Amino acid sequence: MGIAGASTDAAFVRVAGVSGLLAGAVSMAAGEYVSLKAQAELVERELEIERISIAENPEAETAELAAIYVERGLDPNQARVVLPRSWRIQTWP
Known part of the structure; x- marks a missing residue:
């Protein structure tokens, strides 16, 4: 029921739905960015360890x-x- 039960104005319900959609998309994008950034940092650190091992x-x-x-x-x-x-x-x- 949610927002549709609280208001009879269809435009308000549409705005609330689109807002929820955008909030979910932004949240997923931010999570993916953080995940990829962490993975890239991990790979770079592993490469640095290998470079040091090869040199030594x-x-x-x-x-x-x-x-x-x-x-x-x-x-x-x-x-x-x-x-x-x-x-x-x-x-x-």
Whole structure:
């Protein structure tokens, strides 16, 4: 019933409905913005951690990447061929 029961003026009911619709849309948009912003910050922080790890211990990071390639189906020989190419593709500032 809500606002329709409180007023018999159809224009008032329409305005209230549109206001509720807009308020809901703005609320959802704000929630989505905050969610995406937090996700982007998390990804950037993870990238920064990886950049530091690569700079401080490139051998361990290379071994880790090779293990990932093998885990995903490459044999160790293929992983050794792919690794130098994948490092060249990366743009670590």
